[in-house]
Amino acid sequence: MEHRINNEVKSIEISGIRKFFNLVNDYDNMVSLTIGQPDFPTPEHIKKMTIEAIHRNHTTYTHNAGILSLRTAISNYVKERYQLDYHPEEEILVTVGASEAIAATLKTILDQGDEVILPGPVYPGYEPLITLNGAKAVYVDTRQSKFKLTAELIEPMITSRTKAILIPYPSNPTGVTLSEEELKAIASLLDDKDIFLIADEIYSELIYEKDHFSIGRCRKIKDKTIIINGVSKSHSMTGFRIGYILGPAWLIQHILKVHQYYVSCATSVSQYAALEALTNGKNDAEVMRDAYRERRDFVYKRLVEMGISTYLPDGGFYYFIPLSSSSKSSLEIALELVEKERLALVPGSAFSKYGEGYLRLSYAYDLDTLKKGLNRLEQFLIDF
Known part of the structure; x- marks a missing residue:
């Protein structure tokens, strides 16, 4: 019966970010810098209000x-x-x-x-x-x-x-x-x-x-x-x-x-x-933003030390790293990085054909995780 479903649904695919995340999720000793999700817990006062809303039957x-x-x-x-x-x-x-x-x-x-x-x-x-x-x-x-x-x-x-x-x-x-x-x-x-x-x-x-x-x-x-x-x-x-x-x-x-x-x-x-x-939480983002700025600056310093030509992002929590090869696609390089160093970065091809030749690194992770991941990237580049 698959031929009976909407042709436009059949023509689209699962997000390349999620596909790659799922692909490497079962590897042991993996450092994943793939998902763009804040690593901070939801502020306590917001969680308390959520519970209070349930008790007040706002359901x-x-x-x-x-x-x-x-x-x-x-x-x-x-x-x-x-x-x-x-x-x-x-x-x-x-x-x-x-x-x-x-x-x-x-x-x-x-x-x-x-x-x-x-x-x-x-x-x-x-x-x-x-x-x-x-x-x-x-x-x-x-x-x-x-x-x-x-x-x-x-x-x-x-x-x-x-x-x-x-x-x-x-x-x-x-x-x-x-x-x-x-x-x-x-x-x-x-x-x-x-x-x-x-x-x-x-x-x-x-x-x-x-x-x-x-x-x-x-x-x-x-x-x-x-x-x-x-x-x-x-x-x-x-x-x-x-x-x-x-x-x-x-x-x-x-x-x-x-x-x-x-x-x-x-x-x-x-x-x-x-x-x-x-x-009551209008300024909650400030603490997170300060932490992301510190992480951004740390990642920038490490990438420059590795000889990667990059830029300082204005916002968000991503770097789009140029890492091209004349013979390998961004997906092939990302998979090689996983196999050799147990480091997951999203292949740029997930972001349209204009992302080919790049890897996306999310710095929505604590500094220890970022240090470990960037050390693995540096080792990979030595052998690249």
Whole structure:
């Protein structure tokens, strides 16, 4: 009966990150620097509020868009943090993680044959969702622009089929972000075009040398801009599955319909946990960010000592390491690294063809683990 299932589902694959993680998971004495998940426990006050929400019987369906107190907290949080103005009752939608936010948004705006422009290399979760809606992912090669999707690169890729441009910054897998000037240039490019701008800002709290500038501040395109964010990375709450969408009221009401039929509402107790995170835990990310900065700097020093030509990431917790071979793919090199040194890094090919020749290293691990992993990488390079 397999021939009877949806052809677009058959055409997509499990994420290359997860495939590789599962492939090496059973090896003994393995140091894995693969998964982009905070290694900090969820803050205690958030866990206590989750338990309290259960005891208070906050275990039923909520408003489809999320409890109003949480939407109000999100509104206040993004106003204080990023100078964004979104009305809690009409312009904010609470979702089951940022992943569902992206899925519901794309389902709402895409028609058969549409095109979505996005940078390459990029997180592998976008293209399958675009494909499932009968649309096409159009990658822009950003390897020569320091992995930045700029207005200059976007403009020649726009066609009559372009429905949306997706800018995921700070970036997974590269850790780079866009400056205020670069984002304003994209806004100017789209000012007179009927094209949506989707900004995945899930790593916005993990920027090191400067404050995050959200393209949602560009008022000239606010009516076509959709901001995706959540508490997974900022508050180490990946398992709580709370994300949110910020957008114009006319569009949110349509995304809400898709969200309603997909999931009804985000998990009730997780919503109360997120409420605690975005009110009494507004500064929880600072301790984690300081630790990630220390780890980032340590990894940079070690990579430079090894002779690897790299850069200092702006945010997130990833390095995209150039490690090419004339005869071997990034997957083959990653597997060789596993076999010889018991070190797992994600092959760059998992992030589109523009990631070939690179390996992604996640530094969302403690310093002892990073030291051990980098020592193994250095030994591998000696024999490479």
